[in-house]
Amino acid sequence: MAFNKRPTGVQRIVNWRSTNGQLAFNKRPTGVCWRNVKVYDYYYYYYYYYYYYYYYYYYYYYYYYYYYYYYYYYYYYYYYYYYYYYYYYYYYYYYYYY
Numbered sequence: 001m002a003f004n005k006r007p008t009g010v011q012r013i014v015n016w017r018s019t020n021g022q023l024a025f026n027k028r029p030t031g032v033c034w035r036n037v038k039v040y041d042y043y044y045y046y047y048y049y050y051y052y053y054y055y056y057y058y059y060y061y062y063y064y065y066y067y068y069y070y071y072y073y074y075y076y077y078y079y080y081y082y083y084y085y086y087y088y089y090y091y092y093y094y095y096y097y098y
Helices: 034-097
Strands: none
Touching: none
């Protein structure tokens, strides 16, 4: 997963503490425009989510198609079995009648 990817030159400073002693994840060195990185992260997140959603939709569609195909095959098999049974019954009836 590449959620934590950043543009070149930007590093995540985790251990940089602020004056009140809490972690300041959003603090960056001077000269780094954090807003652009934020937009880049949001865009990357959105793109990744869209790609994941598209992949999931494609997978669901493929699974649905496969299920439909399997159902059709099962129906065909059932029809064939019914036809065979009918033929066998007819043959038996004919044999009995004869």
